[in-house]
Amino acid sequence: MHQRSFEQIVIYENASAVRDHDPDAEKKGSDTKRDLDTDPHTGGDTAWSRCYRVTAVCVLLLCVLLLTAITVLWIKFINLTKERDQLQKDREDLQRLSKLVRDIGWTYFNSSLYYKSTEKKNWTESRKDCRERGADLVIINSKEEQEFINKTLLSAKAWIGLSDRDTEGVWKWVDGTELTNGTGYWSQAEPNDHEGNEDCAITGYIPQGGTRDFLNTWNDVPCSFNYGRICAKKFFI
Structure with missing residues (x-):
């Protein structure tokens, strides 16, 4: 009886030891630990997720900037x-306008329209004709304008809007402005008021024996002489 009880005790102890060293139990414990180490909610995976979100935001901002x-x-x-x-x-409108003004006898240059008439009249009648066209005898304000008139418009002498009829030697344009001494584009030795009655100016004059000059071509002549004329008026496009 005592021997059987002792054997039962030994068996129980051995069974307990076997349970304590059960390989399956150890494997389950190891797996459980490994699962804990790789839990997606642990710190390592959380850092990766944060990095992903930052990258996504940066890409979105770049897309917005690119779209802008x-x-x-x-x-x-x-x-x-x-x-x-x-x-x-x-440009097309200007070309059409330029053709139109050429067709009716006007030429455009530097914000002005010019009309050349070869019909011969005295200075007073010539000015009247220009005014009836909504213009006046030309006032020449620059070297470029003087050369343009002589190179482009003139084939003969023509009246310009300059005279000293009011006061001898004081040359004024038709708008009342005075031509100061030393200015103008007078031909050599002009103006000379030959015989005391040369009070109106022409351009396109070539002195006898002289050569063609497109700049200094003014001359004073009697206002009663008959020449063509250059009319001009401002025209802003």
Whole structure:
């Protein structure tokens, strides 16, 4: 009886030891630990998730910036296209206008229209004719204008809007402005008031024996002489 009880005790103790060293139990414990180490909610995976979110935000911002840049460039392109079309239209309008004024005898230069008439009249009648056309005898304000008139318009002498009829030696334009001493484009030795009655000015004069000069071509002559004329009026496009 005592021996059987002792054997039962030994068996129970051995069974307990076997349970304590059960390989399956150890494996389950190891797996449980490994699962804990790789839990997606642990610190390592949380840092990776944060990095992913930051990257996504950066990409989104870059996309927004790119879209903004494309929009700005597109607006500029549209505006430049409109400006180009307007400039093209203005150019075509100017070409049509230039042809129109040429067809009716006018020439455009530097914000003015010029009309050359070869019909011979005295200075007073010539000015009257210009005024009836909505213009006046030309007032020459620059070297470029003087050369333009002589090179482009003239084939003969013509009246300009300059005279000293009011006061001898004081040359004034038709708008009342005075020609100061040392200015103007007088031919050599002019003005000389030959025989005391040369009070109106022409351009296109070539002195006897002289050569063609497109700049210094003014001469004073009697206002009663008959010449062609140059009319001019301001014209802003």
